Amino acid sequence: MIQLPNEFVQTIKSVHKKKGEQWLNHFNKLIEECEARWDIQIMSPFPLSYNFVAPAVRKDRKEVVVKLGIPGDEFNNEVYTIQQFNRRGMVGVIDVDFKKGILILERLTPGTMLASIEDDETATRIASRVMKALWVPASESLQIPTSEDREKALLKILMENPEGIGPITKETLQEASETFTALNKSIEKPYLLHGDLHHYNILSNCSDSWTAIDPKGLVGDREYDVIQFLLNRLPAENLSAVIDKRIALLAEELDLDTHRIYSWGFAHSVLSTCWSIIDHENYDEAFFHSIQYFWDHRRPM
Ligand SMILES: Nc1ncnc2c1ncn2[C@@H]1O[C@H](COP(=O)(O)OP(=O)(O)O)[C@@H](O)[C@H]1O
Ligand SMILES: [Mg+2]
Secondary structure, three states: OOOOOHHHHHHHHHHHHHHHHHHHHOHHHHHHHHHHHHOEEEOOOOOOOOOEEEEEEEOOOOEEEEEEOOOOHHHHHHHHHHHHHOOOOEOOEEEEEOOOOEEEEEOOOEEEEHHHOOOHHHHHHHHHHHHHHHOEEOOOOOOOOEHHHHHHHHHHHHHHOOOOEOOEOHHHHHHHHHHHHHHHHOOOOOEEEOOOOOOOOEEEEOOOEEEEOOOOOEEEOHHHHHHHHHHOOOOOOOHHHHHHHHHHHHHHHHOOOHHHHHHHHHHHHHHHHHHHHHHHOOOOHHHHHHHHHHHHHOOOO
């Protein structure tokens, strides 16, 4: 029987409330069902955050990865997005059960996270190659959230917290909301984006190749998709110098508009900090300081 770490159990309960409790109550049955249905043995999980993810071995000794999430829009969007990317820079799907929230993925080996690369320039170059492989112009028919949905999410937070939330003042919330609107109005060509591309969602696959996992799925400006990467693995000091370098390299390699990066950076780091406060009553210091960084660099829209 798999013993779920306490912290993971608490996250599931605090994010998904009653649905999360029900899912936890049926968890052991779900594992048994997966093992029988795909003829696999599920091993100890990887370090867990929002979903149960574990390696598994099939009868023919082939290794796969089992990802179990609470069924619903978020799970569906992730799977649709992985399928849309169709293995270009993205891990491949072996099978899926949308109703039960079961995803069977190809296992990436060795599967080392990009976060393990110490040299920031090397990590940024690898990330830029993955972004180049991933991004494709979005077709009209895509049923995936857009950056306008993110704008609406921030507007809702503003409506529900008219005096600000945690360390975010009402003026900052308002500015971020207006920035979202201005950016969304001026997107020239929407792309299918990963939506959560950072150092922990890019894994090594064979000797010199790196592959993305765990997309949220987003349709929008390419410049939006570099923000999560910019916000992660930042030093406690000299944050600006590191972000400056990352932006210069990504803008050059991917032909991006740096001013749009700063503006998306401001809008998104505000939204992301709000999400952390709402989900965990806590926020990441580096994310919070990045708000000021992006604010100082942006050109009013
Ligand atoms: N296809 C895969 N191959 C190898 N390891 C994987 C694979 N998918 C996920 N992992 C491991 O599991 C961890 C959590 O998976 P992830 O999809 O990022 O879950 P979450 O949605 O909870 O963030 C990853 O950081 C990675 O270490
Ligand atoms: Mg992840």
